Amino acid sequence: MTPHLRPVAGHALLVEYAEAISDLAHAAVLDLDAALRAHPFDGLVETVPAFVNLLITFDPLRTDPEAIARHLSTLPIQAQSRAGQAHEVAITYDGPDLAEVAARTGLTPPKVAALHAAATYKVCLYGFAPGYAYLGGLPPALRLDRKTAPLRDVPAGSVIIAGGQCLITTLTMPTGWWIIGHSPVKVLTGDARRPFLFAVGDTVRFAP
Amino acid sequence: MTRLKVVFAGPHVTLQDRGRPGMLRFGVPASGPMDRAAFAIATRAAESASAIEVSLGGLALQALDGAVSLALAGGGFIAEHGGKGGSWQVLTLQEGETLRLRPGFWGAWTYVAVAGRVLAPDWLGAQATHGPSGLGGGRLTTGQVLEVQAPRLLPDAILPCPVFARPRRVFRAVAGPQDRFFAAADLKTFFSARFVVSTAIDRMGLRLQGPALVPVGALSIPSEPLLRGSVQVNGEGGTTVLMADHQTTGGYPKIATILDADLDALARVRPGDGVHFQRVDAAQALQIERAERIRADRG
Numbered sequence: 001m002t003p004h005l006r007p008v009a010g011h012a013l014l015v016e017y018a019e020a021i022s023d024l025a026h027a028a029v030l031d032l033d034a035a036l037r038a039h040p041f042d043g044l045v046e047t048v049p050a051f052v053n054l055l056i057t058f059d060p061l062r063t064d065p066e067a068i069a070r071h072l073s074t075l076p077i078q079a080q081s082r083a084g085q086a087h088e089v090a091i092t093y094d095g096p097d098l099a100e101v102a103a104r105t106g107l108t109p110p111k112v113a114a115l116h117a118a119a120t121y122k123v124c125l126y127g128f129a130p131g132y133a134y135l136g137g138l139p140p141a142l143r144l145d146r147k148t149a150p151l152r153d154v155p156a157g158s159v160i161i162a163g164g165q166c167l168i169t170t171l172t173m174p175t176g177w178w179i180i181g182h183s184p185v186k187v188l189t190g191d192a193r194r195p196f197l198f199a200v201g202d203t204v205r206f207a208p
Numbered sequence: 209m210t211r212l213k214v215v216f217a218g219p220h221v222t223l224q225d226r227g228r229p230g231m232l233r234f235g236v237p238a239s240g241p242m243d244r245a246a247f248a249i250a251t252r253a254a255e256s257a258s259a260i261e262v263s264l265g266g267l268a269l270q271a272l273d274g275a276v277s278l279a280l281a282g283g284g285f286i287a288e289h290g291g292k293g294g295s296w297q298v299l300t301l302q303e304g305e306t307l308r309l310r311p312g313f314w315g316a317w318t319y320v321a322v323a324g325r326v327l328a329p330d331w332l333g334a335q336a337t338h339g340p341s342g343l344g345g346g347r348l349t350t351g352q353v354l355e356v357q358a359p360r361l362l363p364d365a366i367l368p369c370p371v372f373a374r375p376r377r378v379f380r381a382v383a384g385p386q387d388r389f390f391a392a393a394d395l396k397t398f399f400s401a402r403f404v405v406s407t408a409i410d411r412m413g414l415r416l417q418g419p420a421l422v423p424v425g426a427l428s429i430p431s432e433p434l435l436r437g438s439v440q441v442n443g444e445g446g447t448t449v450l451m452a453d454h455q456t457t458g459g460y461p462k463i464a465t466i467l468d469a470d471l472d473a474l475a476r477v478r479p480g481d482g483v484h485f486q487r488v489d490a491a492q493a494l495q496i497e498r499a500e501r502i503r504a505d506r507g
Contacts, residue, residue: 006385009437009465010493014385021430048232048433050457055232055433060497065490126235127431127457130341133235134431171341195332196234 001028005072007065008055011045015072016053021164025052026124026136027079030200032072034080041071049200050125051134084123084202089168091117091159091206095179101161104144113208115139116180121166121204126196131170131188133198138164150176157182159206210274210359212322214352215306218265220410222337223328223345224319225258231332232433232456239336239344242317242411242452242475245373246282248504253279253298253367254321255360258328258335260348262318264478266310267348269320271301276359277323278307281367283315283476298365314375315476316409324359339411339453372503376473379466381439381485382493386461389423390441397421398439398463399487403447407479411453414477420445423461431457437466439485451475467493469500 001024006014015032018025033049036056043062048055058068093113102109121135138161146162151174154160158169160177167177170188183206187197198204224247227240241247241261250259254277260267262285269278277300280287285295288308293299295318301307309318328335328345335345348354387395403418422445434440438450440460449466451474464485466474477483488496 007382007490007493008385008435009382009467010490010495010497011468012435012465014433016385019429046230046232048456050432051430053432055435057435059501060494061501064494125457126233127433128235128455130234130236130338130343173340192332200233 001025003028003032005065005069011060012055012057013065013068014053014055018052021051029054031077031080032075035075035077039075041068050127080201084199087198087202087204088207089183089185089204091181091183091208093181093208095159095181097178098180101142101144101178101180105141107141112142112180115142116161116166117206117208119205123198123200123202123204124165125200129171129173131196132167133187133196135166135204136164138166144178146176147178148176150174151179154179155182157184159183210276210324210356211272212276212301212354212356213270213272214348214350214354215268215270216308216350217267217348217352218263220263220339221265221267221348222261222339222411223258223326223335223348224261224337225335225345227336227452228332228334235456236332237338237452237454237456238436239334239338239411239452241319243282243319243373243472245472245504246317247319249367249370249373250279250281250319250321253281253365254323254362256321256323256325258326258345259319259321262309262320264311264316266308267320268306268308269301270306271303272353273303274359275300275302275361276356277301277362279321279323279362279367280309280318281321281369282318282373284312285309285315285318286312296367296369298362298367300361300364314478316478317475322356322359323362324356327355327357373472375476376470377482378484378486379470379474380488380493380496381464381466382488382490383464384462385465386423386429387463389425389429389461390421390463391424394421395463399485402482402484405477405479405481405483409479411451413448413450413454414474416447416449416483418447421447421463429459429461431459434458434462435465437468437471438462439464439466449474467496469496
């Protein structure tokens with residue numbers, strides 16, 4: 001895939017592979033991220049992978065967007081073999097929105113829980129807040145747009161869904177996603193050697 | 209060892225060091241001081257790695273046992289210690305004495321660097337506090353007692369407030385990276401209209417009041433990485449500039465990105481202040497960032 005490069009202020013570059021989420025675009029993002037980590041350019045500060053694009057921040061005293069574009073065009077990019085670690089995560093389906101999700105999807109609450117627990121999720125990226133791992137692979141029957149207004153003070157450990165994603169919250173924060181249950185798992189582990197439970201590319205299954 | 213009692217702390221008063229860059233890929237913003245220029249002046253004067261970041265809510269500190277010196281820098285706050293002074297000075301709190309800081313004529317944040325080492329937790333290798341979670345050195349709360357290791361005494365001094373640490377009203381920005389979701393007229397409005405800083409300002413961002421800039425067909429863009437300085441426009445046309453504790457991804461289109469070189473000055477605005485955004489292109493932005501980093505390295 002040929003990406004579109006967009007400069008961001010004077011110290012970053014957004015490398016964009018597509019406008020809409022696709023497995024192909026996301027794989028391209030992760031492949032580029034891995035290639036840059038293996039072959040960084042002088043002045044690379046940080047890369048941030050998302051669904052369809054990779055943000056690159058750089059030191060403007062050491063490089064510029066033109067030099068980075070040249071580096072990207074010569075980078076040996078290899079498809080990553082993404083055999084990540086498999087995690088099983090405990091869940092209780094007791095979220096305050098479970099009944100509303102059932103009503104909106106034409107299912108019963110136990111059927112929502114069963115469908116959610118039957119899927120295998122992939123850790124696509126971390127975003128929004130510390131340890132917020134976006135899990136792709138929500139069954140199509142459970143896909144709902146986010147709520148029109150966010151709910152405040154949603155407790156840490158809530159299992160929330162919206163669009164095609166699922167997420168286990170790590171902090172008490174507002175969310176416009178649907179809260180279907182809670183999990184005791186700590187994605188922010190508190191262990192300095194491995195502060196985040198999941199790696200991008202890992203798989204997650206929920207065990208009621 | 210000496211101890212400092214937090215006689216009073218307003219909301220959003222936190223311990224900060226230079227921050228924890230490099231962890232955006234885990235959803236972790238760099239945090240660190242809102243006004244990095246003022247923080248650098250305070251910590252250099254006190255020869256310390258961290259400082260207390262004081263919000264418009266104010267702070268009062270009392271030395272419980274022994275004396276310790278403090279370096280203040282940032283904003284036009286009022287510092288009461290014996291008499292009334294400004295927030296650009298080095299002073300010494302003798303045992304039992306209290307320093308009170310409250311907002312003065314300008315600025316939204318000031319820094320108190322303690323000459324010594326303030327004992328506080330670190331998180332992911334830094335003492336910087338992530339405001340929304342309190343992880344890191346932490347929020348200061350009324351009644352808390354801070355322990356200071358190896359307290360030192362410094363001669364009283366006035367710290368001059370350099371031009372780059374003073375307030376400004378015009379901030380330079382590059383359009384995008386999602387300017388394509390806005391009508392040309394809305395983009396022009398962004399770079400010409402006056403915006404007023406709302407009361408919704410914290411370490412995550414500044415909500416602005418001004419003309420509604422309505423994104424066209426962009427409400428389903430995939431969540432993508434954000435930076436300190438990203439200007440996000442929501443579905444109702446509301447404009448937010450992201451700051452030190454910003455969310456790391458978001459699905460609202462970014463009409464523009466404020467230059468990093470101007471973000472310390474942007475952190476000095478207060479609710480009710482009017483601001484303007486001046487358009488520069490990416491090549492100009494690169495030159496401005498280079499000059500600013502050379503300036504910051506020289507101190």
